[in-house]
Amino acid sequence: MTISVQYFAILREQRGLTEERLNTAATTPAALYEELKARHAFSLPSNRIRAAINDEFVAPTALLREGDRVVFIPPVAGG
Amino acid sequence: MTISVQYFAILREQRGLTEERLNTAATTPAALYEELKARHAFSLPSNRIRAAINDEFVAPTALLREGDRVVFIPPVAGG
Amino acid sequence: MFKISSEPFDPASLQRVLAEARAGACVTFEGWVRNHNEGQAVQSLEYEAYAPLAVKEGERILAEAHEKYALLGAVCVHRVGHLRLGDLAVWVGVTAEHRGAAFDACRYIIDEAKARVPIWKKEHYATGSTAWINAATRGEHATPDARPPG
Amino acid sequence: MFKISSEPFDPASLQRVLAEARAGACVTFEGWVRNHNEGQAVQSLEYEAYAPLAVKEGERILAEAHEKYALLGAVCVHRVGHLRLGDLAVWVGVTAEHRGAAFDACRYIIDEAKARVPIWKKEHYATGSTAWINAATRGEHATPDARPPG
Numbered sequence: 001m002t003i004s005v006q007y008f009a010i011l012r013e014q015r016g017l018t019e020e021r022l023n024t025a026a027t028t029p030a031a032l033y034e035e036l037k038a039r040h041a042f043s044l045p046s047n048r049i050r051a052a053i054n055d056e057f058v059a060p061t062a063l064l065r066e067g068d069r070v071v072f073i074p075p076v077a078g079g
Numbered sequence: 080m081t082i083s084v085q086y087f088a089i090l091r092e093q094r095g096l097t098e099e100r101l102n103t104a105a106t107t108p109a110a111l112y113e114e115l116k117a118r119h120a121f122s123l124p125s126n127r128i129r130a131a132i133n134d135e136f137v138a139p140t141a142l143l144r145e146g147d148r149v150v151f152i153p154p155v156a157g158g
Numbered sequence: 159m160f161k162i163s164s165e166p167f168d169p170a171s172l173q174r175v176l177a178e179a180r181a182g183a184c185v186t187f188e189g190w191v192r193n194h195n196e197g198q199a200v201q202s203l204e205y206e207a208y209a210p211l212a213v214k215e216g217e218r219i220l221a222e223a224h225e226k227y228a229l230l231g232a233v234c235v236h237r238v239g240h241l242r243l244g245d246l247a248v249w250v251g252v253t254a255e256h257r258g259a260a261f262d263a264c265r266y267i268i269d270e271a272k273a274r275v276p277i278w279k280k281e282h283y284a285t286g287s288t289a290w291i292n293a294a295t296r297g298e299h300a301t302p303d304a305r306p307p308g
Numbered sequence: 309m310f311k312i313s314s315e316p317f318d319p320a321s322l323q324r325v326l327a328e329a330r331a332g333a334c335v336t337f338e339g340w341v342r343n344h345n346e347g348q349a350v351q352s353l354e355y356e357a358y359a360p361l362a363v364k365e366g367e368r369i370l371a372e373a374h375e376k377y378a379l380l381g382a383v384c385v386h387r388v389g390h391l392r393l394g395d396l397a398v399w400v401g402v403t404a405e406h407r408g409a410a411f412d413a414c415r416y417i418i419d420e421a422k423a424r425v426p427i428w429k430k431e432h433y434a435t436g437s438t439a440w441i442n443a444a445t446r447g448e449h450a451t452p453d454a455r456p457p458g
Contacts, residue, residue, distance in 0.1 A: 008358050009428035010440040044443060052426075055360040071358055071426075075442035078355070078386055078427035079257075079339045079398045079418060087208050088278035089290040123293060131276075134210040150208055150276075154292035157205070157236055157277035158189045158248045158268060158407075170320055173338075179393055182342040185335065185414075187407065188323075192332035243329055257337065257418060264335075265411050 001025075003032065003064060006071045014042050029053065030060035033072055048075055080104075082111065082143060085150045093121050108132065109139035112151055127154055160216030161235045162207045162277075169249050176231040176253045183257035185264040189248040191241050195291075199284035205238045205247065208276040212236070219270045227263040229254050234267055236277055310366030311385045312357045312427075319399050326381040326403045333407035335414040339398040341391050345441075349434035355388045355397065358426040362386070369420045377413040379404050384417055386427055 002023055007015045015036075026032035029051035036042065050073040051058050057073075064070070081102055086094045094115075105111035108130030115121065129152040130137050136152075143149070169188065176184060191203050220232045231253045241247055250267050254260040279291045319338065326334060341353050370382045381403045391397055400417050404410040429441045 006358070008426070009356050009430070010443040012356075013440075052358070052361050055364065057361070057365075071361070073358065073361075073426050074428060074440070076422070076424065076426055077429040077441035077443075078357075078425050079422040085208075087276070088206050088280070089293040091206075092290075131208070131211050134214065136211070136215075150211070152208065152211075152276050153278060153290070155272070155274065155276055156279040156291035156293075157207075157275050158272040177340070177394060179343040181340055184338040184340060186338075187411070188334040188336075189407070190327070190331055190334060192405065193329040244327060255342065257339070257415075261337075261411065261415050265407075268407060 001027075001064065001066050003067075004069045005032075005036070006069065008071065009074050010044065011042060011072055011074055015040050024064075027064055028061050029058060029064065029070060029072070032064065032070065033060075036072075044074055049073060080106075080143060080145050082146075083148045084111075084115070085148065087150065088153050089123065090121060090151055090153055094119050103143075106143055107140050108137060108143065108149055108151070111143065111149060112139075115151075123153055128152060159233045160213055160220055161233075162209050162212055163235050163237055164239050166237070166246070167235055167249070169246070169251070172233050172235065172249065173251050176233060176251050178230060178253065180255055181230050181253040182255050183260040184251065184253045185257070185260040186252075187248075187250040187264050187268050188246055189268070191243050191245045191247055193243050195281060198281070200243070200281050201284050202243070202282045203241045203245075203247070204280040204282070205236070205241065206278045206280070207236065207238045209238075212275045212277055215275045216271060219267055219274065222270070223252070223263045223267050226266065227254065227259040228256070229259060229263050232263060232267060234271060236271070236275070238277070309383045310363055310370055311383075312359050312362055313385050313387055314389050316387070316396065317385055317399070319396070319401070322383050322385065322399065323401050326383060326401050328380055328403065330405055331380050331403040332405050333410040334401065334403045335407070335410040336402070337398075337400040337414050337418050338396055339418070341393050341395045341397055343393050345431060348431070350393070350431050351434050352393070352432045353391045353395075353397070354430040354432070355386070355391065356428050356430070357386065357388045359388075362425050362427055365425045366421060369417055369424065372420070373402070373413040373417050376416065377404065377409040378406070379409060379413050382413060382417060384421060386421070386425070388427070 004021045052071040131150040234250045236248045252264040384400045386398045402414040
């Protein structure tokens with residue numbers, strides 16, 4: 001399945017890019033994050049990350065579909 | 080005893096002036112207010128009026144002294 | 159700083175006075191003349207102050223706010239005179255390192271100012287009548303605590 | 309209206325948009341870049357937003373505030389980019405007939421925005437180091453609720 005992933009803030013810095021398209025066997029954002037965390041040594045544990053698909057918050061166990069745009073959201077700190 | 084009295088807001092309108100000097104036998108702001116209320120038909124009862132002497136809030140039973148400047152303060156309504 | 163102003167004033171310049179490097183939060187309250195009060199159509203307002211005592215009492219309120227909350231700065235300016243709909247009647251600005259103190263203090267200052275500072279408001283209604291607010295001699299407004307919301 | 313702005317903006321013009329005849333109270337919150345955070349000397353800040361979702365979530369917060377409180381208007385604008393000390397990072401402005409609703413809603417909006425809107429802050433310290441706030445992997449900041457005061 002082909003997914004695009006956008007990175008922000010600390011994840012963007014740790015990944016070294018803002019967006020990528022990739023093939024994955026992961027079927028949920030949680031599984032995809034674990035896969036990417038292992039590959040790129042992301043420092044944030046998955047329980048501190050929220051996920052969005054196509055610009056909406058989703059549960060970590062939501063089902064990924066071909067072509068989805070996924071964003072992993074580190075703890076926010078606006079204001 | 081000669082006292083000066085300043086009037087604001089509804090008391091100013093009911094008295095028809097902003098300031099007067101008067102002789103009184105009243106020894107407290109409470110007694111002076113009752114005297115003036117009877118003379119000028121002020122509508123506010125004394126329990127809704129606060130008093131100031133020489134630009135400081137005082138108790139209604141404070142002692143008046145020769146030359147004091149007295150202000151009777153209707154319920155406030157700033158803001 | 160607590161001030162009575164007989165002229166319109168500029169909140170932006172007051173807020174700049176409050177700016178300082180340690181401040182992370184600035185909360186402001188503006189009271190505007192609204193077009194109605196308790197069901198009556200309001201056309202304009204008059205504010206009158208017993209200025210020397212109003213300033214003293216206002217400064218006391220600001221000092222209390224500094225004691226109660228971790229503030230960096232606090233300013234309140236109240237208009238007097240004849241104001242039209244939409245005019246700025248009172249401005250409170252508070253700065254603090256953190257927003258909680260700024261919100262709490264700003265609210266404390268305006269609540270206390272409305273309850274304690276010798277300033278009076280006369281409403282001019284569309285009907286042509288007028289009324290000094292809180293100066294009714296009986297009815298709902300006749301308790302010491304009653305004061306107009308806003 | 310919730311907006312993300314990559315340029316400095318003027319709160320006074322936003323506040324004029326909120327003005328309307330029924331409004332008696334306007335409460336604003338400004339978040340300023342302060343010169344320190346938790347004991348460290350801060351030299352500048354970077355804010356980054358996931359803009360499409362930030363705007364959606366911000367609009368949801370404003371809608372919630374309208375449901376919870378008797379508001380007339382509510383606006384929030386958040387800066388992104390590199391900000392210097394004293395710069396305005398976030399502005400919230402709320403109007404209501406009465407001040408209680410305006411204070412409560414303004415605080416609700418900034419509290420929720422800081423907790424929920426996908427915006428991130430990187431502090432640049434006087435020592436030359438930097439840190440993404442709330443992104444520590446352990447220690448005091450490692451709970452989901454921990455977020456910087458201000």
